[in-house]
Amino acid sequence: METKKVARYIADNHLLAINEKVIVALSGGADSVALLLMLQELGYACEAAHCNFHLRGSESDRDETFVRQLCQERQVKLHITHFDTKHYASQKHISIEMAARELRYEWFETIRKQLQATAIAVAHHADDSVETFLLNLLRGTGINGLRGIRPRNGHIIRPLLCLKRNDILHYLTIRSQSYVTDSTNLQDEYTRNKIRLRLLPFMEEINPSVKDSIMDTAHHLDEAACFYHHAIEEARQRVSTDNGKTIDITALMREPSPEALLFELLSPIGVNATQLHDIYKSLNGQAGKVFDTPEWQIVKDRTHLLVEPRQKNTRPPQLQMEECELTPDFIIPRDKSTACFDADKLSQPFTIRLWQQGDSFVPFGMKGRKKVSDYLTDRKFSLAAKGRQWVLCTGNEIVWLIDERTDNRFRIGPETKRVLIIKSIKEETSE
Structure with a gap:
């Protein structure tokens, strides 16, 4: 039998x-x-x-x-x-x-x-x-x-x-x-x-x-879960983008049960019930709160929750430098991973570091100084992305927010004779 x-x-x-x-x-x-x-x-x-x-x-x-x-x-x-x-x-x-x-x-x-x-x-x-x-x-x-x-x-x-x-x-x-x-x-x-x-x-x-009785209850819940997960998937599409890595807080709070939905969105990456409750309470608070799991970081930004892999590789970017004479046919590259400077306006050696509070520079195309923190905020960088921003310095001055914006003081101009071309080399990182 x-x-x-x-x-x-x-x-x-x-x-x-x-x-x-x-x-x-x-x-x-x-x-x-x-x-x-x-x-x-x-x-x-x-x-x-x-x-x-x-x-x-x-x-x-x-x-x-x-x-x-x-x-x-x-x-x-x-x-x-x-x-x-x-x-x-x-x-x-x-x-x-x-x-x-x-x-x-x-x-x-x-x-x-x-x-x-x-x-x-x-x-x-x-x-x-x-x-x-x-x-x-x-x-x-x-x-x-x-x-x-x-x-x-x-x-x-x-x-x-x-x-x-x-x-x-x-x-x-x-x-x-x-x-x-x-x-x-x-x-x-x-x-x-x-x-x-x-x-x-x-x-x-x-x-x-x-x-x-317990097996019967589990069976009923199993059937109910089919409807539940269908509703969760529809809600996921309404409140999140970028494969769930960006959660719109306003959209989340419009859902019938935002805390339950948040649990379903975050529990797969290791967020436990206690953390989930703390994250949910932070939604009405100031931006900047960070919650960690072994593999992920959840950041409460101004209007969104940002779910990002924790950075395991904190080494600075690798840079290639090349110097050449400025000729009439020289074309300045437009990709952000390449920066061109007037070589005579720079003094070496260069240093690479993460930006710090109080740092400022003159963004390309502007005349006045701007705090790096304000610049990154205006560019809508998340808190986690801000923390990963490297800068190239000559002495105490920032030359380049690497892969983002050069300093206008070191730009190529009519008087430029020699050009320094700096390219950042992307490395494969395991998240």
């Missing part, structure tokens, strides 16, 4: 065609063993993948030995990898649980490509989905976190989401199939285990069918 239910679930969710190769993530636990057996029974071409994270001493080695024997008995090709999970977690400054997740899914995708497999099948079941629902609810989440575990995420498929843990154990008992038990699943040190071992049993005392 369980196998037929899984077959219907696979078909209903378009997870896998019968002639496609699938790699089964095989830990040796009851759910992963049942997944392998069911997919074989249904006629799928299966290979197995096992990760040894070396987190549980001899128990980790026991699991690997069991998986090897099982695959030999089932005539399934097995792929095994070993990870120094604690070292990886320390390097990345993340939890052991998160480290193990990153390592295994990166490796799964690597071998999937090598083997040209259609999908990686993992053994999440209905109880896992219920636990994820409650875990996200406890941490705080949007509608996506209350949809339960998805049947498919890219090349990762979850054929057992239609079964509960007791269904899986019943299936294995009928087939007299052994499996291994992770002893950490019986401890309540981790939040998920506390939910499984303490919270859910307590909830079942109040409502014996609470798992079914």
Whole structure:
């Protein structure tokens, strides 16, 4: 009965065609063993993948030995990898649980490509989905976190989401199939285990069918999320430009629920709920507030929120200089990455630095001095872009706002004999 239910679930969710190769993530636990057996029974071409994270001493080695024997008995090709999970977690400054997740899914995708497999099948079941629902609810989440575990995420498929843990154990008992038990699943040190071992049993005392109720709720929210995301996408187009990197504050505040929309716009780049609330409160405040995530910077400008990658390369631009005689046929380049000066009006060596408060220059075509800060504001530079503006100086005087505007005092004129041509060279930077 369980196998037929899984077959219907696979078909209903378009997870896998019968002639496609699938790699089964095989830990040796009851759910992963049942997944392998069911997919074989249904006629799928299966290979197995096992990760040894070396987190549980001899128990980790026991699991690997069991998986090897099982695959030999089932005539399934097995792929095994070993990870120094604690070292990886320390390097990345993340939890052991998160480290193990990153390592295994990166490796799964690597071998999937090598083997040209259609999908990686993992053994999440209905109880896992219920636990994820409650875990996200406890941490705080949007509608996506209350949809339960998805049947498919890219090349990762979850054929057992239609079964509960007791269904899986019943299936294995009928087939007299052994499996291994992770002893950490019986401890309540981790939040998920506390939910499984303490919270859910307590909830079942109040409502014996609470798992079914939660799964039904997650299903309803999943359907509602389809409408929700359609509305969010339409609103995104109304309030943002430049692939979401510029958010019009006035347009945002006209939306029915601006804070919810802002959450959907910014959560994908790592903005958490606390930051989101602070950003939302800043919308009516003065310009200049900056909010950071590990990879992005959100700047509250005058009329917009500016979402920009954090600059990882702060090296000054590379400049090429060439001096030549001024001839009647000389044509001054018009692109902003090239600047031309009267060589005799300049004294070397030059220096390159980021502009500073109090800096001023005489913009090309003007006679009076102007503060660099005022110039950049008039040019509608964002605060983040202002912070990236480099200047070329001779002595204490600014010669060029690089890639933007030269100083009028050093321009080519009727008396010019020699021309200094300076070109900035763009470097490839990884954002």
